[in-house]
Amino acid sequence: MTVRYARKRYWNERQLGRWERAYLPEILRGLALTSRIFLRNMGKWITGRKGALTTYYPEETRADYAPLNRGKHVLTQRPDGKPQCVACNLCATDCPAKVIEIEAGFDPSDAAHPKFPLRFEIDYSRCVFCGLCVEACPEDAIRMAKETPNLPSGDRHAMWLGLDELLQWQPQRDPAKRYPSAGAGRSR
Amino acid sequence: MTQDLVVTVIYIGYAVGMLMTFGTVLTWVERKQAAVMSDRIGANRAYVRIPFTQMKLIWLGLFHGLADGLKMLVKEDWKPRTYDALAYSLAPWVVFTPVLLVFAVIPFGGMLEPARLFPSLADWYGGRSYPMQISRIDAGLLVVFAFSGITIIGSMLAGWSSNNKFSLLGGLRAGSQMISYELVMGLTVLGLLLIWGTVDLDAMVRRQSGTVLGVLPAWGVVLQPFAAILFMTAAIAENKRIPFDLPEAESELIAGYYTEYSAMKMGLFMFAEFIEIAIIGALFTTLFLGGYNLPYMDDSGFRFPGGHPIALSHGAVVVTQLLVFLAKVLLVCSFQILVRWSLPRFRYDQLLSFAWKFMLPLALLNLMVTATVLWALQGSAR
Numbered sequence: 001m002t003v004r005y006a007r008k009r010y011w012n013e014r015q016l017g018r019w020e021r022a023y024l025p026e027i028l029r030g031l032a033l034t035s036r037i038f039l040r041n042m043g044k045w046i047t048g049r050k051g052a053l054t055t056y057y058p059e060e061t062r063a064d065y066a067p068l069n070r071g072k073h074v075l076t077q078r079p080d081g082k083p084q085c086v087a088c089n090l091c092a093t094d095c096p097a098k099v100i101e102i103e104a105g106f107d108p109s110d111a112a113h114p115k116f117p118l119r120f121e122i123d124y125s126r127c128v129f130c131g132l133c134v135e136a137c138p139e140d141a142i143r144m145a146k147e148t149p150n151l152p153s154g155d156r157h158a159m160w161l162g163l164d165e166l167l168q169w170q171p172q173r174d175p176a177k178r179y180p181s182a183g184a185g186r187s188r
Numbered sequence: 189m190t191q192d193l194v195v196t197v198i199y200i201g202y203a204v205g206m207l208m209t210f211g212t213v214l215t216w217v218e219r220k221q222a223a224v225m226s227d228r229i230g231a232n233r234a235y236v237r238i239p240f241t242q243m244k245l246i247w248l249g250l251f252h253g254l255a256d257g258l259k260m261l262v263k264e265d266w267k268p269r270t271y272d273a274l275a276y277s278l279a280p281w282v283v284f285t286p287v288l289l290v291f292a293v294i295p296f297g298g299m300l301e302p303a304r305l306f307p308s309l310a311d312w313y314g315g316r317s318y319p320m321q322i323s324r325i326d327a328g329l330l331v332v333f334a335f336s337g338i339t340i341i342g343s344m345l346a347g348w349s350s351n352n353k354f355s356l357l358g359g360l361r362a363g364s365q366m367i368s369y370e371l372v373m374g375l376t377v378l379g380l381l382l383i384w385g386t387v388d389l390d391a392m393v394r395r396q397s398g399t400v401l402g403v404l405p406a407w408g409v410v411l412q413p414f415a416a417i418l419f420m421t422a423a424i425a426e427n428k429r430i431p432f433d434l435p436e437a438e439s440e441l442i443a444g445y446y447t448e449y450s451a452m453k454m455g456l457f458m459f460a461e462f463i464e465i466a467i468i469g470a471l472f473t474t475l476f477l478g479g480y481n482l483p484y485m486d487d488s489g490f491r492f493p494g495g496h497p498i499a500l501s502h503g504a505v506v507v508t509q510l511l512v513f514l515a516k517v518l519l520v521c522s523f524q525i526l527v528r529w530s531l532p533r534f535r536y537d538q539l540l541s542f543a544w545k546f547m548l549p550l551a552l553l554n555l556m557v558t559a560t561v562l563w564a565l566q567g568s569a570r
Contacts (some may be wrong), residue, residue, distance in 0.1 A: 024417075027531065034530040038225045045224070053227045 032129060058152035070131045071148040073122055075166045076141055082110075085141035087117045092134035099123040100133060120166060124151055124159040191313055195302065196225070199322045203291050208512070210466035211459050212253040214521055219252065221522065222529045267350050268448045275349035280449065280456035282342030286335040287460045287467060292329040294470045295321040295390040297480050297509040298487040304502040319390050320509070324535075328389035329381070332471060333374055336426065339460075340366045343428075343435065346457075347445035358444025361536065362435035366426055368543035373422040375551035376415040379558040380408050380475060393479030397486040399493050405483035408476035414554050418477045420548055423468040423524035424524060425543070426460060431531040434539050469520035473513065477520070480513040 020026050041051030055062050076084045087104035105118035113119075133142050153159050223230025232249035245251070270276050297320030303313040325331055340363055347359015381387060384395045398406040411417045425432035436444035443449075446457045473479060484492050485508075489500035500508070534542065 030525060030530050034225050035526055037227070038526070041224045041227065051224060051227075052229045054229045058231060126314065 002135040035138075061147065063098040065146050067146065068178055069146045070129045070134075070144045072124075072145050072151055073133070074143050074145050074168070075120060075163070076143060077167060081167075082113075083117060083120070083141065083163065084111055084139055085117045085120060086139055087115050087120075088138065090136045090138065091142055096132060096133045097126045097128045099126045101159060118164065119162065121160060121162045122166070124161060191302075191316060192318075193319050195300070196322065196535045199318075199320065203296070203322055204288065205298075207288060207291055207463050210517070210521070211463040212257070212463045213250075214465055214525075215253045215256060216250055217518075217522065218525050218528075220249070221525050222473070224528055225526070256326060257438075257455065260452045263451040265451040265453065270349055270351040270448075272349040275345050276448075277453070279342050279346035279349060280446075280453045280460075282345055283339055284342075284456045284460040284463075285389070286338040286342075287339050287464050290332050290335045290467050291470065292322040293331045293389055294467075294474055295319060295393055295479060296470070296513045297321075297506060298393075300489045300506060301502060305384050305506060324388075324390060326388050329377060329387040329392075329475075332389075333370070336467075339464075340370075343445050350445070350448035352448050354441045354443075355445050356445065357434045358441045361441075362428060362445055364541060365428065365432065365434060367542075368540060369422045369425040369432075371549075372543060372551050373419060373426060375548070375555060376412075376422065377416040377475065378416045378555050379412045382555075382562055383411055387475050389479075393474060393481065394486070396478040397481050397484070397491075402493055407477060407478040407483075412476070412554070412558065414550070415558075416472075417481055417550075418551055418554065419476070420457060420472060420523075422543075422547065423472065425539075426528060427464045427468060429461070429465075429524070430528045431533050431538060433533060434536050437533065445487075463509075465524055466517060467522050468524065469517040470513075472520045473516040477516050480509040482508065482512055 015070045040153035051163075078084055087102050089102055089104075090104050092100040099122055101119065101123075102117050103119040105116050107114055107116055110116070129144075129151075131144055132149055151159065220230045221273045222228075230249060231252045232246060234249060234251040235244040235246045236251055236254075237244050267273070267276070299317050300320050301313075301315075301317040303310040303315065343362040343366070344359045347357075347362065350356070380392070384392050386392060387397075390409075396405070396407050398405045400410060404410050428435050435441070436446070441447070443454075446454055449457065482490070484490050487505060488497075489505065490498040492498070492561040
């Protein structure tokens with residue numbers, strides 16, 4: 001005796017019409033749809049426009065990065081251009097990926113901030129961009145830019161950035177993250 | 189004698205080179221076409237760096253096929269502990285070789301007269317002429333079906349000798365599917381055989397350079413549009429590509445009958461599949477799209493309906509025919525890729541009932557109608 005397995009029928013199950021049951025017209029419709037999209041995109045490519053939705057990372061960057069996107073780190077600077085970091089190692093301690101490496105130096109001539117980073121290095125091949133270092137910093141010495149300029153690389157050794165790359169950011173020119181100038185600090 | 193040998197060797201070189209090129213380029217075409225169809229860019233990271241410079245040639249990702257081949261070649265050739273090592277290592281070749289052999293009887297150009305093409309060879313070749321086809325066999329179409337039948341043995345051999353239940357299931361599926369669709373494929377072509385009264389592929393192409401009803405080119409697709417659709421469907425099923433890729437359905441059978449194959453053995457299966465796309469393209473072109481000829485064209489030039497014949501030089505005709513054949517094959521290949529990236533996969537019971545309950549009756553019906561119409565026409569002529 002053969003047992004016929006009855007598939008469960010749902011109350012909102014879509015019933016195929018006669019046209020759809022004929023099968024071939026629907027197949028042709030599907031093929032027409034995909035070939036139309038193919039021809040449209042191909043026409044765009046041939047006439048020198050972009051026929052894809054893909055952002056060709058890293059050659060292209062998306063224009064719609066969120067304003068608070070956590071990108072590449074920047075070390076803020078004092079007005080004289082030295083890093084604001086006091087090498088307290090809080091960020092390195094807090095870092096879940098353990099990518100921050102700081103070597104502290106001592107500068108007796110600067111009485112207010114005698115401790116400063118000799119080396120401040122971030123291994124971006126392991127960084128998870130969580131932003132905990134920014135939150136941990138008591139001195140507002142580390143922030144995160146919106147973008148990740150020049151970061152993608154085919155070589156993991158090129159992704160180990162030090163002080164010279166991280167100090168590229170010019171806080172005086174960033175209206176969103178204004179750096180308190182020396183004069184403003186004194187008048188307050 | 190030597191002259192014949194030279195020409196045949198050149199033909200074989202051309203055919204093998206063309207099939208290998210198609211096999212490699214189609215991987216690229218498949219990737220790129222799928223990408224463009226779905227609003228993507230497609231694989232374009234593999235490059236060849238010119239030595240001693242930093243110049244990287246990307247060429248729209250054309251080198252990805254090369255990278256694939258290289259990867260297949262240098263990968264570990266892992267072997268399962270199977271009881272039938274001979275069959276296991278033989279199976280990829282049994283799949284791959286017949287696919288190449290099929291092309292031996294497919295004409296890729298009209299008549300070639302070396303003496304007219306190269307006047308300097310005139311006294312050596314004399315008046316000899318060669319059809320552009322590796323071997324001119326009267327039973328051309330039968331040879332095609334015979335060779336493509338061997339492929340079934342290869343995939344079943346692979347499934348059986350891998351000592352793996354997924355492989356065995358895949359091999360069984362491949363066997364039953366290919367036999368079913370082979371039958372449909374043969375029956376669809378019978379209509380054309382009735383019309384043209386020959387199985388010689390070159391003669392079939394020559395019959396297609398005429399016209400029907402005075403205007404339309406006498407292509408197989410005009411004479412037998414229904415058979416063309418059925419043939420294409422059966423051919424895609426025969427090649428086991430989506431929507432008919434049940435033997436290698438990834439979600440259920442990993443890779444079907446070649447689950448246990450690695451490195452270049454697996455590469456041979458893939459390569460055979462891609463070359464078979466080109467073979468199907470060539471076969472469809474030959475049977476239904478007028479072969480190597482443009483509409484209204486034959487070996488002497490164009491002969492438009494009602495207009496003046498335009499004579500072409502022999503060299504122009506040969507070059508046109510070669511290029512037209514390639515272009516048509518590429519177009520049909522592109523259509524197969526379009527189908528592969530548009531349609532969802534069948535269920536296995538649907539697949540077989542589609543073959544036996546839907547396509548086979550339709551093919552028989554097509555054959556019956558063709559036979560009846562031909563009988564009526566010839567009866568009235570007599």
